[in-house]
Amino acid sequence: MSLAFDGFYRGKNVLVTGGLGFIGSNLAIHLAGLGARVTVVDSSIAGCGANGFNLDSAAAAVRVVACDIADTEQVRSALEGVDLVFNLAGEISHIHSMLFPERDLQINTVAQLRFLETVARFAPRIRVVYASTRQVYGSPQYLPVDEHHTVEPADYNGVHKLAACHYHTFLTRIGRIDALVLRLSNVFGPRMALSIPCQGFLSVFTARAMLGQPITVFGTGQQLRDPIYVDDACEAFLRAGMAVNPAVRVINVGSPEVRSLKEIAGEFSQMAGLPAPELRPFPDDLKAIDIGDYYTCNSSCQRVLGWVPTTPFRAGLDNTLAYYAGRLAHYLPDHAQGRCPLHP
Amino acid sequence: MSLAFDGFYRGKNVLVTGGLGFIGSNLAIHLAGLGARVTVVDSSIAGCGANGFNLDSAAAAVRVVACDIADTEQVRSALEGVDLVFNLAGEISHIHSMLFPERDLQINTVAQLRFLETVARFAPRIRVVYASTRQVYGSPQYLPVDEHHTVEPADYNGVHKLAACHYHTFLTRIGRIDALVLRLSNVFGPRMALSIPCQGFLSVFTARAMLGQPITVFGTGQQLRDPIYVDDACEAFLRAGMAVNPAVRVINVGSPEVRSLKEIAGEFSQMAGLPAPELRPFPDDLKAIDIGDYYTCNSSCQRVLGWVPTTPFRAGLDNTLAYYAGRLAHYLPDHAQGRCPLHP
Numbered sequence: 001m002s003l004a005f006d007g008f009y010r011g012k013n014v015l016v017t018g019g020l021g022f023i024g025s026n027l028a029i030h031l032a033g034l035g036a037r038v039t040v041v042d043s044s045i046a047g048c049g050a051n052g053f054n055l056d057s058a059a060a061a062v063r064v065v066a067c068d069i070a071d072t073e074q075v076r077s078a079l080e081g082v083d084l085v086f087n088l089a090g091e092i093s094h095i096h097s098m099l100f101p102e103r104d105l106q107i108n109t110v111a112q113l114r115f116l117e118t119v120a121r122f123a124p125r126i127r128v129v130y131a132s133t134r135q136v137y138g139s140p141q142y143l144p145v146d147e148h149h150t151v152e153p154a155d156y157n158g159v160h161k162l163a164a165c166h167y168h169t170f171l172t173r174i175g176r177i178d179a180l181v182l183r184l185s186n187v188f189g190p191r192m193a194l195s196i197p198c199q200g201f202l203s204v205f206t207a208r209a210m211l212g213q214p215i216t217v218f219g220t221g222q223q224l225r226d227p228i229y230v231d232d233a234c235e236a237f238l239r240a241g242m243a244v245n246p247a248v249r250v251i252n253v254g255s256p257e258v259r260s261l262k263e264i265a266g267e268f269s270q271m272a273g274l275p276a277p278e279l280r281p282f283p284d285d286l287k288a289i290d291i292g293d294y295y296t297c298n299s300s301c302q303r304v305l306g307w308v309p310t311t312p313f314r315a316g317l318d319n320t321l322a323y324y325a326g327r328l329a330h331y332l333p334d335h336a337q338g339r340c341p342l343h344p
Numbered sequence: 345m346s347l348a349f350d351g352f353y354r355g356k357n358v359l360v361t362g363g364l365g366f367i368g369s370n371l372a373i374h375l376a377g378l379g380a381r382v383t384v385v386d387s388s389i390a391g392c393g394a395n396g397f398n399l400d401s402a403a404a405a406v407r408v409v410a411c412d413i414a415d416t417e418q419v420r421s422a423l424e425g426v427d428l429v430f431n432l433a434g435e436i437s438h439i440h441s442m443l444f445p446e447r448d449l450q451i452n453t454v455a456q457l458r459f460l461e462t463v464a465r466f467a468p469r470i471r472v473v474y475a476s477t478r479q480v481y482g483s484p485q486y487l488p489v490d491e492h493h494t495v496e497p498a499d500y501n502g503v504h505k506l507a508a509c510h511y512h513t514f515l516t517r518i519g520r521i522d523a524l525v526l527r528l529s530n531v532f533g534p535r536m537a538l539s540i541p542c543q544g545f546l547s548v549f550t551a552r553a554m555l556g557q558p559i560t561v562f563g564t565g566q567q568l569r570d571p572i573y574v575d576d577a578c579e580a581f582l583r584a585g586m587a588v589n590p591a592v593r594v595i596n597v598g599s600p601e602v603r604s605l606k607e608i609a610g611e612f613s614q615m616a617g618l619p620a621p622e623l624r625p626f627p628d629d630l631k632a633i634d635i636g637d638y639y640t641c642n643s644s645c646q647r648v649l650g651w652v653p654t655t656p657f658r659a660g661l662d663n664t665l666a667y668y669a670g671r672l673a674h675y676l677p678d679h680a681q682g683r684c685p686l687h688p
Contacts, residue, residue: 154514
């Protein structure tokens with residue numbers, strides 16, 4: 001974390017939804033380190049990536065409430081005295097959403113509506129920072145992708161996450177909450193779920209690197225991406241929590257380092273002493289929702305948050321593999337990449 | 345109806361969802377007149393505007409199935425042998441959506457997801473024409489509003505209708521259905537619900553004109569609108585049903601005649617022999633979701649559908665008031681503008 005945050009978070013009461021998940025748990029740990037009083041709300045829905053072990057290093061400093069954000073009564077109680085909300089609860093898997101669209105709608109839209117209505121009623125006008133995704137843009141029509149780019153979600157997950165984004169922005173415009181939305185590029189790092197192969201290529205590559213299994217890439221491998229290290233994503237959240245009256249309420253956040261999937265797979269393979277990645281034809285279901293090249297225009301991030309992601313990809317990758325070494329049993333309990341709990 | 349449609353609809357099996365409602369019933373009657381075999385599906389949810397009397401003039405020619413579009417089994421049965429779907433089921437009231445957001449989500453998003461999954465599974469790749477709304481754009485950033493305009497819904501209804509629009513477009517891109525989406529401006533004409541004051545200003549103005557009650561306008565009355573007569577909206581649907589492989593899947597449709605709300609209220613008042621409209625301050629709940637000026641760029645409509653709306657506003661207004669004369673008991677049973685069934 002490059003920034004001291006000048007004591008802003010010291011003593012603040014902060015709620016992190018989805019705080020047992022990948023980014024949420026990293027954020028909760030950073031917040032505890034900055035002196036915040038952190039409450040995590042998480043319902044540990046199978047397939048979404050919650051893992052109690054994620055908070056192992058901060059167990060004494062973080063209060064965990066097992067509840068769904070759609071549970072008005074429990075959320076109301078958890079919101080008492082809260083100064084800020086980091087809203088990261090959700091399902092990120094595009095594949096799960098295409099297999100079980102109503103499940104995705106329930107988790108990403110219905111529950112968010114109920115949660116934000118609860119916030120607006122019982123903790124009105126507090127800052128909410130929401131984890132949105134590049135996924136809402138669909139296939140880029142130009143690069144880098146800025147916030148004015150047409151939204152054209154490519155799958156159910158994108159539609160449902162976009163609806164939740166619009167909840168945040170319109171409720172802010174009418175003065176019922178005070179939200180900022182971060183549209184994150186692909187995030188990687190410690191505490192990613194490795195046992196859910198439908199959570200994206202960075203999770204799959206990490207699992208295979210840790211298990212010593214050769215990595216495969218679908219298609220030509222030429223698709224560009226800008227993977228962002230999780231500490232940078234957390235810094236974006238922390239800065240968004242502090243931004244005073246920002247004129248812009250939707251901010252793209254990605255890494256300035258752009259690489260092809262094949263290059264990314266190559267770096268994972270090299271670090272793990274694996275053979276070069278193998279290219280394989282796209283399975284039909286994945287091809288249908290593939291979006292081609294994507295990388296982020298960080299100019300709003302620079303302007304509104306005063307900063308852009310800084311961790312070099314290679315350093316992030318080092319940290320990631322170092323984290324899992326010795327902790328693999330907590331992420332891949334069978335010492336083999338898991339089958340998805342949703343379609344075993 | 346300016347077009348013979350060259351027999352395209354003769355003998356076609358057509359399903360109209362929301363076919364007891366305002367636009368749906370007008371469309372069903374036009375389709376029956378063109379020789380189509382029409383099935384209407386409608387669940388008559390209170391507050392959405394269904395009225396059995398709307399199909400009175402075509403009762404023998406139109407089959408009515410009382411079912412919710414979310415009911416997979418009944419929809420599957422209704423879809424048997426169907427060649428085209430006109431998908432107009434929904435709740436249009438912005439005010440209802442702000443009072444009962446989860447109800448709006450259920451009607452406009454959850455039910456549409458289930459309906460389209462049923463279509464994709466049991467009647468794959470058939471043409472679906474969906475009734476979307478200018479509401480998804482929010483406050484215009486430029487005029488006239490084309491389909492590239494940023495979507496920034498101003499209320500729950502807009503968020504939920506936009507999600508359903510995205511279902512139609514992404515399922516079309518991946519080849520599971522073949523949809524066209526019409527983003528309609530404010531529509532008026534015979535068969536509007538008059539007893540639901542939350543359905544928009546054209547319904548309110550019509551009810552007051554018929555009842556001989558002076559019309560009031562909120563704010564300065566200078567907000568521009570392009571009200572489209574319902575027969576023109578129906579022609580847009582019929583043309584969209586026929587469009588072969590259109591490159592564009594979202595089409596704005598509005599009237600080329602642009603007027604201020606005050607002028608529109610003035611024409612209603614004049615036709616009904618009422619005093620000039622009175623201006624009143626905006627109530628807070630309406631002001632919060634007001635979008636300012638709006639009028640439509642019809643160039644995609646012209647290019648893809650080969651036509652733009654043609655009915656002069658004044659002629660549409662004549663037809664509208666003439667329709668309700670003698671039928672008012674079916675639309676305002678208490679001979680007073682109803683209180684909304686949702687918040688009496």
